[in-house]
Amino acid sequence: MSVQANCPACGAPVTFMWSSAVQTACPYCKAILVRHDVNIENVGEVADLPRDASPIQILTEGIFDNRRFMVIGRLVYQWEQGGWNEWHIAFDDGRSAWLSDAQAEYAVSFHVAPQAPLPSIEQARRGLAIQWGGLNYIITHRTEAAYVGFEGELPFRTTSRSRMVFADLRTPDARFGTIDYSETPPLLYMGRQVDFDELKLRNLRMFEGW
């Protein structure tokens, strides 16, 4: 499954744990590496990640809907009331998803193709309903955020986006979705909110005094 390469910046061996990874960081020289088929391009240097208190880390393992996954990457977002993590998780079957951790509230979502055109960024207001899989999803939050860091393997290139708009979707039964307006057309992620215990996470970070 994993792919071996050498860092074009420092020559150190770089392992892509997930065969579909597009971007990673050299663990030695912190170069941002983007994969083009067989070539690997150095596109810059990763910034230091802000200190955070997520219990999850790269290589944390867990179970979602009876399928094992491993955390292979992370995007860190900042918005006016704080930050949150989108952990990139890869399942045994090669699929990947996002495990979001916002102040220890967790949700898992998958990138999906919209079944109908998504509302435009201007239309995406609280209370708007969106159909998905025969269910009504309501936009409950609209958040403006920016990347403040990334680590590990990602399914796309993180180009610098200072301002991104997200619309969070909810249903009465804890299904969860996000419309990501950082691309055109917008991206849709669908999943559900999960309980910490339900994920049976292993290889977690430790907290001093706990």
Next chain:
Amino acid sequence: MATPAPVVKSRSLNCPNCGGVVELRGFEHSRSAVCVQCCTIIDPSTPELKIIQRFSEKLRVRPLIPLGTRGNWHGAPHEAIGFQVRCINVEGTEYCWHEYLLFNPYKGFRYLSQYDGHWNDITTIRGLPTFTQVSGRKAVEFGGRTFRHFQHAEAQTKFVMGEFPWAVRVGEKNVVDDYVAPPYSLSAEMAGGEINWSQGTYVTGAEIWQAFKIKGTPPTARGVYSSQPSPFTGKPGQAWRMALLLLCGWAALLFFFVISAGNDLAFSANHHFSPAQGEQSFVTPVFELDGGNKNVEVELRTDLDNSWAYFNLALINESTGQGFDFGREVSYYHGVDSDGSWSEGSRSDSATIPRVAGGRYYLRIEPEMEATASTFGQTPRGFNYTVNVKRDVPSTWLFWLILPFLIIPPIITSIRAASFEGRRWAESDYAPSGGGDDE
């Protein structure tokens, strides 16, 4: 790989206002930390330790759960890291409650609220409540439960201590709508145009004192709290079912007695009474009353019409001469007035004598009639009547005697249950008086 340190260190900071040490318990989650020495709210996430607010030290309130206390709560250790006092103003009266922020680095945050000794365990909810109506009032459906709207109010933060994962400010106001389905409650807080929902579960102070090993005893709960489970939940139904069961059993028992009663006609005779004849005492032929001590019913059926009659009766044992004396009035009136036709009384009556020994008996009958019936110069009209003597008649008086004793308990339980609900809703927007009471 640039993985974070596997152990997250706790840290402390120096208050940029007074230089005092502020220990952080919420790691990097904290967006506000209060310096207890000088009542300054600091943003620990900023490198320069930005001061969010300074507030008056006169506002200090001592939390019942000291910050830093850890307890095993919902299957995991949780630490009290934040405390705030929030108040609503209802018609000029301030009602304040305390909120404790509980933290576990893996499971996140939850809250405990305390008002007048009533506690609620609160978490944010997954999923979205849907709006509905119950008897014309606002309500929400969530998790298979219907929560009835209780109160709409503006909550103002009056004091803060410890840490919070958002920027707190004393004086900040939020519009809150509370919904209840005891022991659960839902709160919708408006913040920045968005609704944040949380669900509370009523808990006792004793549970908290035990979990967090707090010294002393929790404050006594006063009054009835909006989401307090009623001690009468299901009780009226239970009481009514029990009463119905007893009633059925009692009725079945009586039915058995009724069908097993002999109900034999021992004597029957038709007579005519004419007032013109004056005193008309007479005795009936002797009849046999069989068996042991059983009851005897003497029934009088008349054809009285807008008139009354009085019967002096005696049931006399032929051999001993001992008798049972009794009197019976029969009156029957009817007519038509502005309300329509009416009637009063009955043409027949009966008397039951309990425990009459078997033997040979006769009746002495002395009828009297309404005097006026013979004073208007008309020919006095008499009346016809039948006397029936029945042996061992079924009696149901015991049933009616017991009935109230069976239905009083469920009535009392129902009244008490309704009174509890009344006290609950007296604090709501839907109080009959139109505001909170002053209990």
